[in-house]
Amino acid sequence: MSQELQQEIKKRRTFAIISHPDAGKTTLTEKLLLYGGAIHLAGSVKSRKTQRHAVSDWMEIEKQRGISVTSSVLQFNYDDFCINILDTPGHQDFSEDTYRTLMAVDSAVMIIDVAKGVEAQTKKLFRVCRERGIPIFTFVNKLDRFGKAPLDLMDELENVLGIRSYPMNWPVGVDGNYRGVYNRQTKEVELFADDINHGQTERESIIGAYDDEGFMSQLDDAVRAALADDIELLEMAGEAFDLEKVAHGELTPVFFGSAMTNFGVKGFLEEYLRLAPPPQPRMSSDGLISPDDEKFSAFVFKIQANMNPAHRDRLAFIRICSGRFERNMSVYHDRSGKPIKLAQPQQFLAQDRQIIEEAYPGDIVGLFDPGIFGIGDTICDSARRFSYEDFPVFPPEKFARVSAKDTMKRKQFVKGVMQLTQEGAIQLFVQAGAGSDSYIVGTIGTLQFEVLEYRLKNEYGVDIVMQMQPFEVARWLAREDGAEILPSSLKGADRGMFVYDRRENPVLLVNNEWALGWIQDNNPDIELYNVPVDRKAID
Known part of the structure; x- marks a missing residue:
């Protein structure tokens, strides 16, 4: 295995964002892009008076209805990581697209509305993740609004979804009026400035040690007392953090924040990148295929026509599973049993795209499709022919x-x-x-x-x-x-x-x-x- 391939695999994080409709999935996606420098101004997905729409909602009907109806692919870099986000539809009518997308990721971020808790579609999507053993990271969203108490939400995760939780941070405030978050690993408190630009740019904050009396004096006595009680309770009765349990989908790290106002988003992104798994091995007809296998392989998980109305094109999205992808390489196509050339490979920021020369395991690449690809197809090095495991099929209702x-x-x-x-x-x-x-x-x-x-x-x-x-x-x-x-x-x-x-x-x-x-x-x-x-x- 080449050192270059090993380094590129280690840098990749490929995940889907899942939630019930209107929990803030698309908003969080856009704010991660903002902090990653992929976009410089975030637009509100709620206000139809604004001229901007969510980057990941590229279909005109999505912009009009304010919902996602198809999964989007977004790639950006942050702090030497290469991140592939798959923003999925939250509405249950499009769950089949979401299920297929979950076949292409190594972890999932589950968004919970702080006021509504675990909702119906969240349960279904969580169940799919659990069946596939996908590590799940939880982001409790909309902390800028009044909602359920954090401890009640933790109980709900365990009682409704059956998964233990470990809060990575904890809200600082009382009665739903939160000033910041406490980081349990660093034992530091991050206090956020007022949101004066409606979440369009990064939110300013200051960080200080929890045991720094001068720094903590900025908080009211009631806030400090409530935080101290919560920290003591978490340390005494809370779940111990175990990365192995996270990797097997048995424990979910929980983060509190507000995607709309950029409250806690940067901290979540950095912790996720530290904890989330790099590209994982995939089961095939030839056994487990490791991402560091030098021979290239990938599978098709999505086909999309007319992303660019001017060209009326059709793209097949592939998840690279092993080896190094190169533009114009020839591979074996398992459905047709024939060699094909992979021309015009593209990477995406929703519908914005660029031609690439190379890609690595974990990356999502779009290929021009003249009609030869089908969902679930495997493409691989002709020297080692195999097929990846089948995709689930759902009967229409x-x-x-x-x-x-x-x-x-x-x-x-x-x-x-x-x-x-x-x-x-x-x-x-x-x-x-x-x-x-x-x-x-x-x-x-x-x-x-x-x-x-x-x-x-x-x-x-x-x-x-x-x-x-x-x-x-x-x-x-x-x-x-x-x-x-x-x-x-x-x-x-x-x-x-x-x-x-x-x-x-x-x-x-x-x-x-x-x-x-x-x-x-x-x-x-x-x-x-x-x-x-x-x-x-x-x-």
């Missing part, structure tokens, strides 16, 4: 019949629907025996239909007609003997809708689990699956 309003624009309609399917934004089906003028579209949530309609109109110039369908359950059908399944041979097919996916696999859509049970009981020779039997059946 909402369905609609979609067609072009203007039949003269059918070509653009088909192109747009196909590209969005390849991105993984929707799942596409064709009804058995129906004409080719419409598709059945399946999604995880209803908000995805709004995004589908918006993107077809704005990126492909196509207005659509959408008719919601009553189905909530999709099952792929198969026979053990591999014989073809036809609607006429399936008892109760008329109780739902018989469709085919993009690989012409038969799928049955039904209203509920009861109807599904009836069909299963009356067709004992048919096997039902939540996902395609052949994992490669979906791009």
